[in-house]
Amino acid sequence: MVLPPILILGLVAFFETQALFRRDQERVFTEQIDHVTAIANRNIEQVDRSAQALTFNTGLAVFFETDYAGTSGIYGVYEALRDVFDPSISYTVGINGMIQKVVFYTDSPQAGVRENIISLREQNVPRYIRQYRMQEDPQWIKSNGRLYVLSQFPDATRVRTIVALEIDADLFQKQVVLADNTVQTGLYQGSRYLFGADIPAATGNRIRTVHLNNTDWSIRGKAQPAGMTKYGRNVILVMAFFLCLSVLFVVLISRFFTKQILGIIDDLRLKVQAVTNQDFNVDFHSDQQDELGNLSNLIGTMMESIKRLITEVFQTKIYKQESEYNALVNQINSHFLYNTLSMINWQAIMSGNEESSRVIQTLSTFYRTTVNNGRAETKLKLEINNIQAYIALQLYLQPKLFTVTYHVDDTLLEYSVINLMIQPLVENVIEHGFQKLPKDAHIDLTVKRSGSAAMTITVADNGQGIAPEQADQILEQNTRGYGLKNVDRRIKFYFGEQYGLTITSKPGIGTQATIKLPLTSTIQPASEEYDVLAALAHGRHE
Structure with missing residues (x-):
């Protein structure tokens, strides 16, 4: 009788330890996903700032808008490239090691003066450039295994110019993709898989999706199942040792108290058996202050309530018989009254007194619905008939009262x-x-x-x-x-x-x-x- 609770306690402790281990794994998983997300957001923010620094560069805007053929000619283009264009590109690539290349797609007359200044009218312009529409934040896309960040010069310029930053995809992937025994991550654009681990969309403690700032990209992480650590196994062994000691201690203590408790229970059993033999005068009072003493006193209180209820039920049966008798008498009297009223109504009709006939019929309706054959239950329509008859009788007695x-x-x-x-x-x-x-x-x-x-x-x-x-x-x-x-x-x-x-x-x-x-x-x-x-x-x- 003692071992089952001890075993249950051991199982509870085991599962609690397992739960603690899982919670620790979930905490590590969450921290790793948050760490990767923070790195990705920081890289995105740095690249976005670089793209916006180019599109909001007034010198570059003037360079693309100026028609040098009508002003300073080739020398003017050379000066602009030397003093504005080249320094801006060199600074952008140098300050952010993730940017490999900067390309401009433009309607400007300067299209073609450099390898990285391409006309939007050329046939080989990439599809993602043709489909691009100006947005508040730079747009991140993946095309042919490469990463690009697109941004457009503000609409205030007279020509359309799009800057495309080519990102080192391998470097970006190494920083945001995890693939070890505990956590795997993948990068997605909406529901479209980009790179990393291809993880199915789901919810739960082992899969988590975090959206990246200023993009429609997200990082999806999955926690890999892992076995119990050495620490967890040690905890289980220690708990098993103390459980064995607890079993031994409980067995010794239980043998000591069993004899005393069995004596009290046997005495209470004999008293209850006497009650089952219809001896309701058994005294269950106990001076003991323990649970068994309280139980004995509660049984005594219950017996007093049972004796009181037996008396009340007996009285209730008598009351019910009297009520049925009264209902029968009322029903007999009501039949007599209905017959009498019917006779008076017929005499009033025969004498041509229609007003008296209506009053008698109303009175008969009222009395019939009021007595209701001695039943408490009726239909709403009969209750409405009753009150209509009552009000009609009142108005017969006092016309125009209300x-x-x-x-x-x-x-x-x-x-x-x-x-x-x-x-x-x-x-x-x-x-x-x-x-x-x-x-x-x-x-x-x-x-x-x-x-x-x-x-x-x-x-x-x-x-x-x-x-x-x-x-x-x-x-x-x-x-x-x-x-x-x-x-x-x-x-x-x-x-x-x-x-x-x-x-x-x-x-x-x-x-x-x-x-x-x-x-x-x-x-x-x-x-x-x-x-x-x-x-x-x-x-x-x-």
Whole structure:
């Protein structure tokens, strides 16, 4: 029983050592790539400065723009070559050992006076010169195994002149390409391979791509797998030695404590076995301050909770039987009332009293949807029928007391809701919101979606309103809420704490009561535990 944890610890230590070794390799790999990138960026920057020094050289610009045939003739060309052109080229090549050759491609009359001054109109002008377009930074290209850096004299000149610096490709490659047992690098232009190691584009700790400054070139590096170093092997051997010592020590210590622990566990086992034989009076109390003592005390606390829950479940069963009986009585009484109302309605029709017939039919609809055969669940369309019947009866009793508008999303009518949850809201408006009846008293009932999985039912009025602190207390415990507290409690009982009733109000403007419900086709209590406790609370306090 002791060896598995020790072996696991050894394996963890081994893999951690391996991980440390890999992290060290990754650090070296990153440092090497950064070093090569820094060298490449420095070389590019130096060559770029040399190219820009030539293209922004005013003496060279004047040389290429001047028509010496109309001024000083051949001697003027000679002086310009001697005093301006040759010194500029010599300085550029001499200061940067990576530049092998400088060539100018130009529309200038001076094209052809030197071997490295070539007319752009010649047929043998390289393709990359013809395709070149002026850019802010010099352009690096590779053609036929050679490296070139291209830059153009500014557009302010009257002739087009492109300077091409030929770079020592071997020297540049030696400085930026690594090829050893640990790291390989290659140079790319976008996805095009230039030279060095041809490394496939990928991501991960072993392949890294770094873009070079002022170019569309990048360096791609790949770390080569390497074996464990001598240092790593020594660490493993030392850890294995200490693991063996740990195993021996743990075996000796475990044998010492095993007898004591087994005695306590055996005593606890006998007590639990007595409980399984339905002896709930076993005393699990322990004065020990260790884990086993705490476990014994926790089991004792659990047994007290089990005994209490058994009593509560028994009481809940009694309450459920009483509720089923009451629902049956209500159903019997409702059938009697429906038959009576139907007879009265028929007599009113026979006597030609259509107004009385409509009132009786409305009353029958209201009573049928209110009783709902003793069930808590109903459809939204039946709940809307109930509140419409209730409001119609109120207006029969007090014509022109208020006006009402309905805004109901027809796509929600078949969803299940709790029976008799809108009527208390409207009754609260009539009895309290319209105590000081305004001239244009109005109730607005709106049913709409709230997101993709919920709906809201809002009853708004333009009555006298209530103070904000009173609105906050309406739904609190032991506060008179005109039936609203019961509506909120029933919603939370069936759907959970995220749903329920909220009330907002402004004195002199009106009150808005909003019910939030989930979109569901069946209704079940939020949880069995909540069902039992809620039923008990209902039976004790209602």
